[in-house]
Each structure stands twice: as structure tokens, then as C-alpha cells.
Amino acid sequence: MAEPSPDPALDEESRVGEIIVVLSVASVLSTLVVLLRCYSRAVVLRNFGLDDTIIIPAQILTIATAVSIGLEVEWGLGRHSWLMPEEDKITYMKSFYTSIIVYSVAVCITKISILLQYRRLFFSTWLRYPIIFGLVFLTCWGVVQCFLLPLVCIPVAAFWDPSVEGFCLDNITIWYVLAGINIATDLTLYSMPIPVISTLSLPKRQKALLLIVFTIGIFPCAVSIYRIKTLREAAETTDMTWHNVNAAIFSFLELSVGVITVCLPTLRPVLRRVCPRIFGPDLRSDTKGQSGNDRNPLRRGEGTSSAVKGALRRSDSTDGLHFEHPTSRLEHDIEFADLGIWEHSPSARRYSAKEWQPENTMVPPMDGAATPRIPTPAVLARRGSRAPVEEDWGNEVEREIGAVG
Incomplete structure (x- = not known):
């Protein structure tokens, strides 16, 4: 009651x-x-x-x-x-x-x-x-x-x-x-x-x-x-x-x-796909052809030097993580590009500036692709390295980080 x-x-x-x-x-x-x-x-x-x-x-x-x-x-x-x-x-x-x-x-x-x-x-x-x-x-x-x-x-x-x-x-x-x-x-x-x-x-x-x-x-x-x-x-x-x-x-x-x-x-990776003008281009939008076949030259192993391939292999099992494919580390690192914290990625921190070679600085872009090129794991200098880095290449990577971040 x-x-x-x-x-x-x-x-x-x-x-x-x-x-x-x-x-x-x-x-x-x-x-x-x-x-x-x-x-x-x-x-x-x-x-x-x-x-x-x-x-x-x-x-x-x-x-x-x-x-x-x-x-x-x-x-x-x-x-x-x-x-x-x-x-x-x-x-x-x-x-x-x-x-x-x-x-x-x-x-x-x-x-x-x-x-x-x-x-x-x-x-x-x-x-x-x-x-x-x-x-x-x-x-x-x-x-x-x-x-x-x-x-x-x-x-x-x-x-x-x-x-x-x-x-x-x-x-x-x-x-x-x-x-x-x-x-x-x-x-x-x-x-x-x-x-x-x-x-x-x-x-x-x-x-x-x-x-x-x-x-x-x-x-x-x-x-x-x-x-x-x-x-x-x-x-x-x-x-x-x-x-x-x-x-x-x-x-x-x-x-x-x-x-x-x-x-x-x-959320930024998916927002790139929905609103590329606001959040930047989709980093993966040009990695597949119209037929759905993978056209990424890095994934196919084309256009990359032995230094880049070796770097991917070496980063394959770092930090207690297991990757079934040598390029899976790059899949992981693209997230850091989306967040703008490339140099904290597991691959970036592993390689010193001594391995920074200009010819390996960028993943070769696909023909006609407008997508910004992504630095490969082998060329991202670890913070605190004593090896000198030429300023022009440092600026180039800084521009790349800004483009994808």
C-alpha cells in the first residue's frame, strides 16, 4: 500500500x-x-x-x-x-x-x-x-x-x-x-x-x-x-x-x-575513409586494384631493396609479438601513422639512424597513386641515437609524418 x-x-x-x-x-x-x-x-x-x-x-x-x-x-x-x-x-x-x-x-x-x-x-x-x-x-x-x-x-x-x-x-x-x-x-x-x-x-x-x-x-x-x-x-x-x-x-x-x-x-583510420577531406586520405585506399587484387608493391615484395626487406624480417618478431607475414609489422605501424606517433612504433624504435639510407626512405608509390608514401620501418630513427641524421632527410620524414598524421 x-x-x-x-x-x-x-x-x-x-x-x-x-x-x-x-x-x-x-x-x-x-x-x-x-x-x-x-x-x-x-x-x-x-x-x-x-x-x-x-x-x-x-x-x-x-x-x-x-x-x-x-x-x-x-x-x-x-x-x-x-x-x-x-x-x-x-x-x-x-x-x-x-x-x-x-x-x-x-x-x-x-x-x-x-x-x-x-x-x-x-x-x-x-x-x-x-x-x-x-x-x-x-x-x-x-x-x-x-x-x-x-x-x-x-x-x-x-x-x-x-x-x-x-x-x-x-x-x-x-x-x-x-x-x-x-x-x-x-x-x-x-x-x-x-x-x-x-x-x-x-x-x-x-x-x-x-x-x-x-x-x-x-x-x-x-x-x-x-x-x-x-x-x-x-x-x-x-x-x-x-x-x-x-x-x-x-x-x-x-x-x-x-x-x-x-x-x-x-577511430581515425575509419574516419579517413568516411571523411578524407577532413581527416586526411585513406592510407590504404590505393593499395588494392579495381579487381580487389593487392597492388601494394611492398606486400608483393616489388620495388623494395634488400635493406627494407631485411628490416621487415627483423621487426617481425620483436616486442613479444608474433606476426605470420613479414609485412604484418607494417600493418601494425600504419596505425601509428594515423595517430601521428610514428617514432614510438615498435619498428621505428628498433632501428637507429645508422641504417637510415635515402634510397630506402619511402615505400615506392604506385603508379598514379595520390596516397602519401609511408616511411618504412627500417628508416625511422630511434630517439636518442647518436648517429647524425642529415637535416634534409629529417625534414622529409617530418613532412611525411605530418602528411599521414
Whole structure:
């Protein structure tokens, strides 16, 4: 039976429409971005990695969180609690309980995907150990949450049924601890690429764009900070289904915006195909003929010197990665050209300036092709090499990096 209304004028208030719009728009956008990432990495670059695999369950759990919040709406979220029968309040609290656990696991998996992406893109020695530590910490933290959050109340039914006698931890304390750890890990993760990118030999504009792409995660971090305010409102109110709306909305926005920002650095290859005038020409658009046959001279082994072929063979098994074809490393490195961080690619960092020969500086372009030529792995100087590099060739490669980045 519903409680008597303290103010009949408030009975008509509803935020259900607002919740549904936020859940729908954010779910569609994050799903679309994940699909574009999968297409970009699997089809365009043909280099689908572990970080791309991990983002899929992260998005599935994000959608599961949206479903849990949707069930909360079905049982009263967005309306005043005095309008709800007692049995509906119990069902609502069960959905709320589920959404907390799913949300917490989704956050951890999304951040693990970020670290795996860093591990693939950045090869700085000083960054390797923080990445490994972060992966271990987030994995352990996710497992701990899976086991501890269900035990917030003993017995568990005491969480959603006030008639069950039991012991429950203070909700606001738990939420503050979880939110604090999330914010701390957010700030750490999104600041990790800054020292690496700031040392790259790139034009200031390009470097600034890279910094924006990799630090745009400050937005979900800002959402997390504001979410703390909404958590206190939800914890201290007696009108739970009304004052928990903001906490539910911002919790889901934190997840969906987080997934979107993680995927942004991987989208440029597919955006090149869709909008080449804005994002630059597709680096692969001229590598296949009209019949679909591969016309790339490097892939066929034509027009390349023995130094280039040897470099490809030597880079074939570096960095603990296995490639079935000698040119697969080039497939991997084209992604770095798309990001504008060529000199951090596994091939680029392996070869010193001593091996930089002008005749091997560019992959021979195909007849009539307008696509910018890509530097081969053998000719990209490793940072810190003592061997001198002639300025004109350095400028040429700089122009090439600018053309493809």
C-alpha cells in the first residue's frame, strides 16, 4: 500500500522521460563508437588487439547497467516514493542493488582496456611498469568488488527488504570510497600519456591534438567528481526514488562517456575513409586494384631493396609479438601513422639512424597513386641515437609524418 502524499501537488512530478532519453542516447552513442572501433581495428587496420577485445565486455556491462536503471524506472525511479506500494519498493531496491555491482565491474574493465591500449601504443620503459601495476591493481580491485559489494548487507536480503533483520554497512561511506578510488585511477590513467606525447618530435598543433585525444578522459573524471554530490543526496533522503535520479544518470554517463573516450584514439583510420577531406586520405585506399587484387608493391615484395626487406624480417618478431607475414609489422605501424606517433612504433624504435639510407626512405608509390608514401620501418630513427641524421632527410620524414598524421 502506498504512503499518503505529503503534498498532492508533487504527485504529478516525474523525471522518467529524462532518464529514458539519457539512457537511450548514451547507449546508442557508446555502442556506435565501439562498433566503429572494432571495424577500424579489425577491418581497416587488420590489427585487432586485446584492448579491443576487452572493450566489448565493458560495453556489454554498460548496456547491462542501463537495463538495470531501466528496471529501476519500471519500479519507481523518477517518481516520488510515497506513490509506490511496498512490494514495488522491494523490487526497485533489487534492481538498484544489481546496478551497483554491474556498474562497478564495468568501470574496472573499461580502465583495464585503457591500460592495454597504452601498452600497445607506448613503448617507453618508464611507462611499462606503471601499466603492469595498474593492470594488476584494477584486476584485483574488480574481483574484490565482485565479492564484497554483494556482502554490504548480511543477510543480502536486508539491502532491499527493511523487514529482514541484519547488518548493513553505511551506504554513503561505501559510495565515497568507491568514488574516490575511481577518481584517483581516472586522473592517473589519463595523465600517463602526457609525458610520452610531450617528448615526441611533432609539430605543436599535432602534439596538442594528440594530447587532447588521449586526455579527453577528463570529462568522465569530471562526471565522477560531480557524481559524489548526487550520492550524498541519494543517501540522506527519505524519497529515494526521486533523489536517486541524478546519481543514476551521472553513474551511467560516467560509464558511457568513459567507453567513448577510450575508443576515440582508434577511430581515425575509419574516419579517413568516411571523411578524407577532413581527416586526411585513406592510407590504404590505393593499395588494392579495381579487381580487389593487392597492388601494394611492398606486400608483393616489388620495388623494395634488400635493406627494407631485411628490416621487415627483423621487426617481425620483436616486442613479444608474433606476426605470420613479414609485412604484418607494417600493418601494425600504419596505425601509428594515423595517430601521428610514428617514432614510438615498435619498428621505428628498433632501428637507429645508422641504417637510415635515402634510397630506402619511402615505400615506392604506385603508379598514379595520390596516397602519401609511408616511411618504412627500417628508416625511422630511434630517439636518442647518436648517429647524425642529415637535416634534409629529417625534414622529409617530418613532412611525411605530418602528411599521414
